[in-house]
Amino acid sequence: MAIGPRLDLRQSQSLVMTPQLQQAIKLLALSNLELETYISDEIEKNPLLETGDLSAENNNDDGGQAKPEPGEQGSDEILSAGPAESEAPLDMQGDADQFSSNSLSDSDGALDGQLGLNGASSPGSGSMGGEAPDFENMLVAEITLADHLMEQAGAILSGTDLFIAQHIIDQIDECGYLQADLLELAHRLGVQLHDVERILTEVQSLEPVGVGARDLSECLALQAKEADRYDPAMARLIDNLDVLAKGALPQLKRICGVDDEDLMDMISELRAYDPKPGCKIGGGDVQAVVPDIFIAERAGKWIIEVNSATLPKVLVNRTYFTELKDGAQDKASKEWLNECLADASWLIKALDQRQRTIVKVATEIVKQQEAFFRKGVEHLRPLTLKNVADEIEMHESTVSRVTSNKYLSCSRGTFELKYFFTSGIQSSTGGEAASAEAVKSHIKSLIDxxxxxxxxxxxxxxxxxxxxxxxxARRTVAKYREALGLGSSVQRRRQKALEGKAA
Structure with missing residues (x-):
């Protein structure tokens, strides 16, 4: 065989991740709120994309044909229609409306046509009856702990003292504890240590009581002083919280020099104090968990809806495209405009496919975990991503992306989609395996x-x-018990003994 350069033809297959495919994969993993931010960024980059309703003229550019009302198409038709790419173009107003109705109850007769898996609704049908919840109003802006303390400090301090107080307050965490060394703080500010200690005393006199403490003992001592209960016996009890945690009551009686009745009174007093006084005030905006999917049972059938309240309606403004196209003179401008149109159309198709995939996965989860939705966590079944992927004929990685960072709201509460995928515990009777979450529920019930x-x-x-x-196994029981935040039998025995004597 001669050694030398030559040309060969070879045939091979490979998966090419096009930008459009990468975008579709990225959209799957985003929650509704993250998707809203992503769409806003795309609208800023693409002049042909818009949110909300277009003008009446643009709405009628389909030749006057009537568009389907929101909620007319049930999920049976949607899920059986095949990939979004095989359908009519999704950049028109009618298709955008299809995924923007606020609720099944927008029309009185919409419900009967919406039932899918035992009644899964269309992907964009929104919330469960009535108007879609305004989640923005659920975000309650509150004054921060630092602002609350500075407002009080400004009323009693001024000049250098207020300057020192401001730096002390800046070092107080959200629980109300001072996270700074006073000597180091004094050196940094160029003041005397006794001045910092004096101002700290002033800060500790502010509301809420106990704020500015350097540890739990000091926090409880401040609250005891405020309640005029800080006598020598209480002081010794607070100094020996580790002994109290062990439940060594005879030792505590000797340390404090009190009898059983007085000791129980002191322990009851301590329990009334707040170990995290700073948490009473603010802590910034309260971020509520916004569900991405709503599930409800109507007439014995399940309705599954994507929360469209957090999704903007995305449209392609073809009227604006026509105006720009007529004004484009050079080839580069026309190519750029066509690229914008292609990107906009692809984004809407990708959003459509995302909605369908979410409904498909959620539908299968409800089918697999129907006993949970009807009877509770003790009936949660073992479930893996592969189980769902095989049933809906999708790849396991696709199901993983769909269930990431997304929450489901049902009559039993709000759960992350990952919650429904749990390992199994073998049945001792040879029957069906049980979910780990179900076993945890039984352990908690037994201990309670x-x-x-x-x-x-x-x-x-x-x-x-x-x-x-x-x-x-015993080690598995211990692991589940610790995961539930439940103490060992020794710890629980001491705790119940304390509760019994305090009562």
Whole structure:
């Protein structure tokens, strides 16, 4: 075989990630609120994209044909219609309206036509009845803790003292604790340490009581002083919180020099104090979790809706495109304009496909976890991304992107879509495996209802769970119990003993 350069033809296959495909994949992983920001950025870059209704003239550029009313098309038709690319162009007003109605109840007869999987609704049909919730009004802007403290400090301090107080307040975290070394703060400000300590005392006198403390003991001591309960016995109790945490009551009685009744009174007093006084004030805007999907049961059938209240209506302004095209003189301008039109049309198609995919995945989740929606968390089934992907004939990575950063609202509350995908615990009777979340629910129920005189150990929990049909190891019970924030049997016994004596 001769050695030398030569030309060969080879045939191969490869997946090319076009910009359009990358955009479609990116849109899947975004929540509704993130998508709103993304669309706003695209509208700024593309002059042909608009939100809301276009002019009446542009609405009628389809030759006068009547457009479908919002909510006329049910999800059976939507989900069976195939990929969005095979449908009519989605850059017209009619298709935009299809995904912008606020609710199934916008029209009295819309409900019967909206039922899909046992009644899954169209992707953009919005909230469950009535007007779509105004989530912006749920964001409550409150004054911050620092502003609250500075307002009070300004009324009692001035000059250098106010200057020092401002720097002290800046070092107080949202829970109300001072996160700074006083000596270091004094050196940085160029003042004496005793001046910083004096101003700290002034700051600690502000509302809420206990703010400006450097640790929990000081925080509780400030509140005890305010309540005029800071006697020597209370001071010793506060100085020995670690002993109190262990439940060593005989040792505490000796330290404080009190009897059982006085000790219980002091412990009850401590429980009335706030260990995080700063949390009472502000903390910035309260960000509510905005669900991306609504699920409700009507007449024994499930209705699944994408929350369109957080999604702007995206349209292509073809009238403006025609005006620009008529005014374009050179080839580069025409190419740029055609590129803008192609990008706008593709974005709307990608948004359409995103809505369909979300409805398809949510529909399958409801189908797989119907017992949860009807009976509660104890009936949650083990479920994996692959289970859903196989049923809806999509790739597992697509299902993963759809369920990321998205929340579902139902009659039982608001849950992240990932919540419904849990590992399974083998049944001790050979029946169907149970969800890990269901097992956690049973553990919590057993502990909540345990007899204070017969605290359940992890070994006993294993026996009780096995009687309920869960084949689970002791270390797994301990792991689930800790994940629920429940203490060990020893910790719970001490806690219930304290509660019983305080009562």
């Amino acid at each position: 209802n345990e007899d204070p005189k017969k605290i359940l150990s992890d070994d006993k929990l294993v026996v009780l769970l096995k009687a309920k049909g869960f084949d689970i």
